[in-house]
Amino acid sequence: MEHINxxxxxxxxxxxxxxxxxxxxxxxxxxxxNRSTWLLQAFDVKV
Known part of the structure; x- marks a missing residue:
């Protein structure tokens, strides 16, 4: 039983x-x- 326990x-x-x-x-x-989408949004804002 101990082995099973x-x-x-x-x-x-x-x-x-x-x-x-x-x-x-x-x-x-x-x-x-989330970080990648945030980076993409920041990149879009820069462009």
């Missing part, structure tokens, strides 16, 4: 880590897209 706990930690990484990557993508 440690396995499930490890699985939960792994799932939490993957979910966190997905959220971080999504946030980075959002920031990049």
């Amino acid at each position: 440690t396995g499930t706990r490890r699985h939960q930690i792994y799932m939490n880590h993957t979910n966190r990484m997905i959220c971080v990557r999504a946030g980075i993508l959002l920031v990049r897209s």
